[in-house]
Amino acid sequence: MTIIEEFIKKESSSGILLMFATVLALVFSNTALSPLYQSFLHIPMEIRIGPLQLDKSLYHWVNDGLMAIFFLLIGLEVKREMLEGELSSLSQIALPGLAAVGGMAIPAVVYLVFNLGDSVAVGGWAIPTATDIAFALGILSLLGKRVPVSLKIFLMALAIIDDLGAIVIIALFYTTELSTLSIVIAAASLAVLIALNRFGISKKAAYFIVGIVLWVSVLKSGVHATLAGVALAFTIPLNAQDGSGKRFSPVKQIEHDLHFWVAFFILPLFAFVNAGVDVTKISLSQMSGPVPMGIFLGLFLGKQLGVFGFSWLAIKMGLAKLPDGSSWRQLYGVSVLTGIGFTMSLFITSLAFSDDSLFQYTDKLAVIAGSFVSGILGYLILKTGKKA
Numbered sequence: 001m002t003i004i005e006e007f008i009k010k011e012s013s014s015g016i017l018l019m020f021a022t023v024l025a026l027v028f029s030n031t032a033l034s035p036l037y038q039s040f041l042h043i044p045m046e047i048r049i050g051p052l053q054l055d056k057s058l059y060h061w062v063n064d065g066l067m068a069i070f071f072l073l074i075g076l077e078v079k080r081e082m083l084e085g086e087l088s089s090l091s092q093i094a095l096p097g098l099a100a101v102g103g104m105a106i107p108a109v110v111y112l113v114f115n116l117g118d119s120v121a122v123g124g125w126a127i128p129t130a131t132d133i134a135f136a137l138g139i140l141s142l143l144g145k146r147v148p149v150s151l152k153i154f155l156m157a158l159a160i161i162d163d164l165g166a167i168v169i170i171a172l173f174y175t176t177e178l179s180t181l182s183i184v185i186a187a188a189s190l191a192v193l194i195a196l197n198r199f200g201i202s203k204k205a206a207y208f209i210v211g212i213v214l215w216v217s218v219l220k221s222g223v224h225a226t227l228a229g230v231a232l233a234f235t236i237p238l239n240a241q242d243g244s245g246k247r248f249s250p251v252k253q254i255e256h257d258l259h260f261w262v263a264f265f266i267l268p269l270f271a272f273v274n275a276g277v278d279v280t281k282i283s284l285s286q287m288s289g290p291v292p293m294g295i296f297l298g299l300f301l302g303k304q305l306g307v308f309g310f311s312w313l314a315i316k317m318g319l320a321k322l323p324d325g326s327s328w329r330q331l332y333g334v335s336v337l338t339g340i341g342f343t344m345s346l347f348i349t350s351l352a353f354s355d356d357s358l359f360q361y362t363d364k365l366a367v368i369a370g371s372f373v374s375g376i377l378g379y380l381i382l383k384t385g386k387k388a
Contacts, residue, residue, distance in 0.1 A: 014263035015138020018342070021271040022368065029276035037276055054216070062273050063350055066266045068215055068229040073262050074163045075233025076255040081160055083238050095311060095320035096157035102310025103158065103338050104129040104165050107302030114294035121291050124352040124363065126169045128298025128370065130344030133159035134267060135371065136337045139379050147382055150323035151334050158307070158338065166344050167230050174351040175223050182221035186228070189214035193235035202240035204250055207232065224351065267343060274346045275368060277361045291359045292366035299339040299370030300377075308335035333381035339374025341367055 028037035043058040056064065082088060107128035115121040136155055140147050192210050201207075211232040219225035238251045286292070311331060314320040322331065345367040353363060 014267055015132075015134040015136070015141070017264060017268050018132075018134055018138065018271050021268040022275040022342075025272045025274075025276040026279070029278050030280055034278065041273055041276075052216070054219070059273050062266075062270055063347065064219060064225045067270060067347065068226045069258065070229070070262050070266050070270070071167070071226040072211075072229035072233050073255060073258045074160070074167070075230040076236065076251050076258070078160055078164050079234055079236075079238065080251050080255065081157065091320075093157070093161075095314055095323070096154055097161055098314040098320065099154075099307045099311045099335075100158045100161035100165065102306035103131065103162060103303050103335075104306070106306030106309070107298035110298040110302035111294035114290040114297075118290065120358070121294075124291060124295065124349065126166070126173065127295050127345050127348050127352060127363070127367065128302055128341060129162075129169070130166050130341045130348060131159045131162045131303070131338045132340050132342035132344060132371065133163075134263065135340040135342050135375065136334075136378075139337055139340070139375050140334075140382075142379065143382050146385070147330060147334075148323065148325040151326045151330055154323045154331075155334050155337065162338075163344065166348065167227065170224050170348070170351065171227055174348070179221050182217045183223075185217040186214055186221055186223075189217060190231055190235070193232065197235050197237050200237070200240065202237065202242060202248075202250060204236075204254060207236050207250075270343060270347075274350065275364070277365045277368065279365060282360060282362055282365060286360055286362050287365065287369075289359070289362060292362040295345070295363060295366035296370040296373075299341045299345065299367070300373050301339075303339035303341070303374065304332070304336045307338045308332050311335065327385065329385045330382060333378050333385065335378075336374055336381060337378035339378070340371040342371045345371070 025037070028034065041057065041059040044055070045058060045061050046053065046055040048054075108125050111125050111128055112122065115124070133156060136159065137152065140152055140155065189210055193207060193214065196206055196210070211228070214232060215225055215228040218228040218231075233251075236250050236254060239247060239249055241247045308331065311320070315322055322328070346364060349363050349367060353359065
């Protein structure tokens with residue numbers, strides 16, 4: 001099984017598990033089990049080493065801690081794809097790259113059309129710009145051979161570029177007040193990681209030990225801690241050799257080891273702790289507000305218009321070509337599926353609006369609704385088309 005095939009298989013299975021975790025969270029939060037669910041989210045967890053103290057609830061440990069591992073995996077995937085994979089040449093990156101740009105820009109514009117006059121709400125402009133690769137590939141897996149592998153690779157590459165864009169957005173726009181001391185320690189840790197790479201150190205443990213210091217310092221600095229995962233990933237060597245002279249790939253080994261835990265534990269747990277919205281307290285009039293409408297239409301309309309529109313322009317202008325064995329209808333169906341923002345959209349929601357009750361949870365429900373409708377329509381378009 002190739003790396004691409006293994007990636008798609010695991011992401012597809014994870015997407016199906018994410019669906020169950022989301023439904024379970026909604027059941028817990030909308031029944032008599034709600035107090036139990038809330039107690040679970042707020043379980044206190046503390047780590048203390050001398051004066052250093054990390055005291056957070058389970059909810060924050062998942063979003064700040066476990067999601068850093070998720071971003072580490074994203075960083076490893078991006079590095080591998082850029083150096084030797086589907087993003088390693090201009091011809092390969094052209095279509096998914098331009099599609100990703102459209103898929104981030106147009107949803108942001110749609111959201112801002114609804115919220116430009118509100119200084120608080122405008123901070124959520126990046127929420128509908130993301131694509132959840134696990135969910136999207138999970139939908140594609142249900143279609144079997146109706147969708148050519150070339151389109152699955154297109155979606156995977158687009159989502160990876162999308163994730164890279166989200167990382168940049170988080171770094172630039174969702175950083176709070178900075179701690180100078182922590183920033184200095186983080187910078188020193190990063191310098192050590194770069195030095196390890198430059199001197200050809202292949203011991204994975206060395207990178208992880210320094211990486212933990214980097215994560216703690218970034219967590220304390222005011223920059224979101226998940227970015228430490230990406231920084232660590234970019235410093236791990238793609239190719240190295242052990243003491244006996246045998247060559248191996250630390251990036252591929254770590255990526256392989258992490259993929260199972262991210263796909264089948266971290267992401268489902270993230271979905272469970274973030275998707276629990278009490279819909280009984282949300283009215284239709286609340287859902288028609290500018291924030292939920294901006295998110296919903298940004299995901300459902302903005303993503304498909306941006307991805308398909310920019311893809312169409314790129315192909316017609318000769319900058320790229322239609323994926324092998326695919327049709328315009330299939331490309332449109334996959335474009336609709338990119339409106340499944342779920343994981344990254346919920347994550348950015350937690351950064352944009354740190355007070356979950358600020359918009360009475362309509363923001364999270366809009367992410368779920370927009371993702372759900374995009375998934376259903378995309379599936380129907382691809383299901384009723386010709387087999388690949």
